Amino acid sequence: MIVGAGAAGLWVALEMLHQGVLKDNRLLIFEADQDKGKDRTWCFWERETLQNPHLRKLVTHSWSRVSFRTDNRVGNGLSPLLYYYVESSDFYAYAKSSLEGHKNVSFIYERVNRYLSTQNNIELTTNQYRTVKADRVFTSVFKPFFHLPEIDFWQSFVGFWVTFEDEVFTADQFTLMDFDIPQDDAVRFVYMLPVSKSKALIEVTQFHDNAIDAQKAEKLIRNVARKFAAHFTLGDKEQGKIPMSQILETQYLEHHDERITPIGTVSGAIKPSTGYGFLEMKRRAGIIAERIAADEVVNGFKRSPRFKFYDRLLLAILKSEPARGKQIFSALTKGVSPQLLFKFLDEKTSVFEDFKIFNALPVPLFLKYLFKNITVK
Ligand SMILES: Cc1cc2nc3c(=O)[nH]c(=O)nc-3n(C[C@H](O)[C@H](O)[C@H](O)COP(=O)(O)OP(=O)(O)OC[C@H]3O[C@@H](n4cnc5c(N)ncnc54)[C@H](O)[C@@H]3O)c2cc1C
Numbered sequence: 001m002i003v004g005a006g007a008a009g010l011w012v013a014l015e016m017l018h019q020g021v022l023k024d025n026r027l028l029i030f031e032a033d034q035d036k037g038k039d040r041t042w043c044f045w046e047r048e049t050l051q052n053p054h055l056r057k058l059v060t061h062s063w064s065r066v067s068f069r070t071d072n073r074v075g076n077g078l079s080p081l082l083y084y085y086v087e088s089s090d091f092y093a094y095a096k097s098s099l100e101g102h103k104n105v106s107f108i109y110e111r112v113n114r115y116l117s118t119q120n121n122i123e124l125t126t127n128q129y130r131t132v133k134a135d136r137v138f139t140s141v142f143k144p145f146f147h148l149p150e151i152d153f154w155q156s157f158v159g160f161w162v163t164f165e166d167e168v169f170t171a172d173q174f175t176l177m178d179f180d181i182p183q184d185d186a187v188r189f190v191y192m193l194p195v196s197k198s199k200a201l202i203e204v205t206q207f208h209d210n211a212i213d214a215q216k217a218e219k220l221i222r223n224v225a226r227k228f229a230a231h232f233t234l235g236d237k238e239q240g241k242i243p244m245s246q247i248l249e250t251q252y253l254e255h256h257d258e259r260i261t262p263i264g265t266v267s268g269a270i271k272p273s274t275g276y277g278f279l280e281m282k283r284r285a286g287i288i289a290e291r292i293a294a295d296e297v298v299n300g301f302k303r304s305p306r307f308k309f310y311d312r313l314l315l316a317i318l319k320s321e322p323a324r325g326k327q328i329f330s331a332l333t334k335g336v337s338p339q340l341l342f343k344f345l346d347e348k349t350s351v352f353e354d355f356k357i358f359n360a361l362p363v364p365l366f367l368k369y370l371f372k373n374i375t376v377k
Contacts, residue, residue, distance in 0.1 A: 001124065001132070003112050004140035005031035007042065007088075007278055008264025010095035011285035012138050014054060017099060019289040026104045028132060030124070032111035038089040040238060041201065042278040043193070045081045045342045052282070058094055061085040061195050065173040068333040069180065070192050070202075070224060075173040076338050083174055085193060086278070114144055117257045136298070138288070140264035149247045152209055153319050155275040156241035157191070158217035159203025166230035169194035177333065179326040181220050186212075187318055187325030190224050201238065207318050207325060211241045242275040244315060249303060261288070261298050269301070273311040274345055307347040310354075317369050327362060335360025 002009045013029060016022050050056045062082040067075030099105045110126035121133040142148045175192035182188070186208035194200035204220045206212040218234075225232045242265070249268035263269070269284055270277030284301055291298045318325050332341065336357050343349050344357055358366065 001122075001134035001136065002027065002029045002138045002140075003124070003145075004264070005029050005092070005095075005107065006036075006140055006264065007091070008140040008267075008269065008281040008285070009138065010091065010099075011282045012263055012288055013099050013105070014095055015282075015285040015289035016292065017102065017105075018054075019286075019293050021289050021292050022102055022104045025292075027106075028134070029099070029105065029107045030112050030126065031107065031109055032127075034109040036088070036092055038087060038236070040088045040240060041193070042086040042088060042091070043083060044086075044276065044279045045078070045083050046279070048080055048082050050084070054094070054282075055084070055086070058086045058090055059084045060087055060090065061193075063172055063174040063193075065170075066338050067173055067175050068177055068330075070175050070178045070190055071227060072173075072175075073170055075170075075175075078338055078342075081339060081342060085195075112141070112144065115260075117259070122257070122259055135259065136292075137260045138263050139260060140262075140266055142266055145260055146262065146266065149245075151243040151245045151247070153207065153244045153315060154209070154211055154241045155205060155207055155244050156211035157203050157205040157239065158212060158214050158221070159191070159201050159238040160218070160221055161235040161237075162200055162202050162221070162225050162232050163235060164198045164225075164228060164230045164232045166228075167197035168228040168230050169197050169200055171195070171197050176338075177329055178224075179330055181224070183323060183326055185322055187322050187329075188212075188220075189326075189329070190220075192224075203238065207244060208322065209319075214239065242270055242277075244272045244275070244318075246272050246308065246312060246315070248272075249308070258297065258299065263288070267301065268303075271311070271345070271347075273314050276345070304347055306351075306354075313366065313369050316372065317365065320369075321365075324362070324365060328365075331360050331362060332357070 002013055009029060013027060016027060062084045064082055065075035065077055110128045110130060112124050113127050114125040116123040121135055122137050123131055123133050125131045139145050171194050175190060178190040181190055186206045188206045191203040191205055192200050202221050202224055204217040264281055269280045288298050340353060
């Protein structure tokens, strides 16, 4: 049984299908929201030739160059990588059409609001008073399975699809972080994804204890758009917030019933320092399906202590001294190639490469927090 047909739940279901797990197992997928629609965009970086058949069908746009300022006309080449874009509504539709026709899969559009662990199985009850029994549950939702831990640092963002009357963008280039906006005691930057020469998603992102004020964000977006000196209109809005906290990575350890497996955000699949998690959820879903196929226990995923430590250090600095965020990320993006930066964010760099990255950073600041956070958990 899967609870939550968002990114993680649908990846797990697709991987189960792909790896033949559904031939002999029945899968129920519970989802509270029948019409999720176009609620987000998912971006990620990957090799220029996408290996994964699902992703090949889902990507609708990609960029070969990245810039760190919205007005930079010549960004850095990403080769051998591309930055890819998937529309959430395409992913939901693709996953549902792949799964719905399968004789062993059923979607139930009801909210799960209670569960009971018994010796033989797990009993779930929905808001429609339906009760079902399952051997295993994969859940991407907190309630009713886990207590929502207190999150004290968030990545929040508000974005608009902005259409200009003139051609103002270089369509094969996106802006990852432009810090040229007021920081106001938070870490704030502009993220911009042009899908043509005249249309882009322009988003303001904030790292702070509280979510960004939507009106303030819209004002900032209008100011960014004005810099292009062309008439523009704001279209669809994207808004959200992602926990920037390592507390979610301990969910597995605290949970008492190993037949209930947290997935997605709930399981700490989102990297706390960046907010990226879409590909990691796919990777973990593949491992989960493999383990089920081999009839092995599906237990937790542990991140590398080295990268957890780096994240902890960065989060501690950003939370305590948000004014330094602009300096840190600007130094990082100026001094490190995007390929190395993405490799680091993928947690695949060697210690030697890590030192090359740290070399670009304000060393005294990191040393100060290094001593405060010296224990590696
Ligand atoms: C706006 C936005 C943009 C993002 N962009 C990116 C990006 O570009 N790249 C990237 O790597 N990551 C991105 N992320 C982070 C991450 O990939 C997404 O948040 C991702 O959707 C998380 O997947 P999930 O399955 O954990 O949660 P969700 O996708 O939110 O799925 C949870 C599902 O559970 C359902 N549900 C909730 N309660 C119940 C219940 N009691 N019973 C049944 N169903 C229930 C919800 O309706 C929802 O469909 C983004 C996040 C947001 C919010």
